[in-house]
Amino acid sequence: MFSTIAYQLSTKFAEEGKCPCVERRVGMSKKPAAQPTLHKVIMVGSGGVGKSALTLQFMYDEFVEDYEPTKADSYRKKVVLDGEEVQIDILDTAGQEDYAAIRDNYFRSGEGFLCVFSITEPESFDATQEFREQILRVKNDDNIPFLLVGNKSDLADKRRVPLETCRERAHNWQVPYVETSAKTRDNVDKAFLTLIRQMSRVKRGLAAEEDPAPDDAGRCKPSCCSIS
Numbered sequence: 464m465f466s467t468i469a470y471q472l473s474t475k476f477a478e479e480g481k482c483p484c485v486e487r488r489v490g491m492s493k494k495p496a497a498q499p500t501l502h503k504v505i506m507v508g509s510g511g512v513g514k515s516a517l518t519l520q521f522m523y524d525e526f527v528e529d530y531e532p533t534k535a536d537s538y539r540k541k542v543v544l545d546g547e548e549v550q551i552d553i554l555d556t557a558g559q560e561d562y563a564a565i566r567d568n569y570f571r572s573g574e575g576f577l578c579v580f581s582i583t584e585p586e587s588f589d590a591t592q593e594f595r596e597q598i599l600r601v602k603n604d605d606n607i608p609f610l611l612v613g614n615k616s617d618l619a620d621k622r623r624v625p626l627e628t629c630r631e632r633a634h635n636w637q638v639p640y641v642e643t644s645a646k647t648r649d650n651v652d653k654a655f656l657t658l659i660r661q662m663s664r665v666k667r668g669l670a671a672e673e674d675p676a677p678d679d680a681g682r683c684k685p686s687c688c689s690i691s
């Protein structure tokens with residue numbers, strides 16, 4: 464079920480997301496066959512790691528320098544993935560601890576998770592462990608589509624989480640690892656589309672891990688994504 468308080472908080476839909484009432488939209492029991500598949504993505508991670516910046520780059524091709532802590536914002540976008548048009552709902556959640564108590568509700572509604580930390584901030588990397596545990600507890604599914612994202616790759620000279628450490632965690636979790644920069648847009652599409660491909664495979668009853676995963680730094684392989 465998609466009944467959550469998430470969407471009762473501030474919402475900011477994409478230009479394509481004109482629907483004024485998410486509850487009504489997601490509450491529809493039957494959808495016309497022509498409707499594109501809907502994938503519900505949740506952005507998680509500590510405050511200030513760049514969840515909103517990544518989302519805004521993906522949605523609008525823009526980088527926001529100012530830091531304005533998020534409560535919860537939702538977005539909608541259509542993309543073409545492997546020749547099929549799909550619809551993506553992105554819920555950008557709050558990393559700040561003040562909002563920790565309401566995370567369960569957000570996580571429950573998610574079908575795939577982008578778990579973001581900053582490569583410049585070890586504490587945010589440590590926190591991914593807790594986010595992962597909370598997601599697995601709430602979703603009760605070890606194979607939930609999930610991507611570990613090391614953001615702020617443009618700040619290489621301030622890097623404080625070694626690449627090897629990031630790779631190791633992703634390997635232990637058996638999830639892909641992607642390094643992104645919301646500032647330069649490096650690997651931003653790649654991160655979202657890799658996750659959406661996983662979600663799509665899960666919905667089609669295929670194993671998510673059979674995905675053509677990106678390499679450790681998240682660079683595209685030839686068979687990867689196209690975005691409209």
Ligand SMILES: Nc1nc2c(ncn2[C@@H]2O[C@H](COP(=O)(O)OP(=O)(O)OP(=O)(O)O)[C@@H](O)[C@H]2O)c(=O)[nH]1
Pocket residue numbers: 508509510511512513514515516517527528529530531532533534556557558559614615616617618643644645646647
């Ligand atoms: N250099 C650089 N700065 C970034 C990058 N991504 C985000 N930032 C900056 O980091 C700050 C925090 O980014 P946000 O996207 O607001 O962080 P957030 O994870 O959404 O934070 P909360 O909403 O509090 O959870 C902002 O000043 C951004 O401009 C990046 O890839 N590179």
Ligand SMILES: [Mg+2]
Pocket residue numbers: 514515516531532533555556557558
């Ligand atoms: Mg934010």
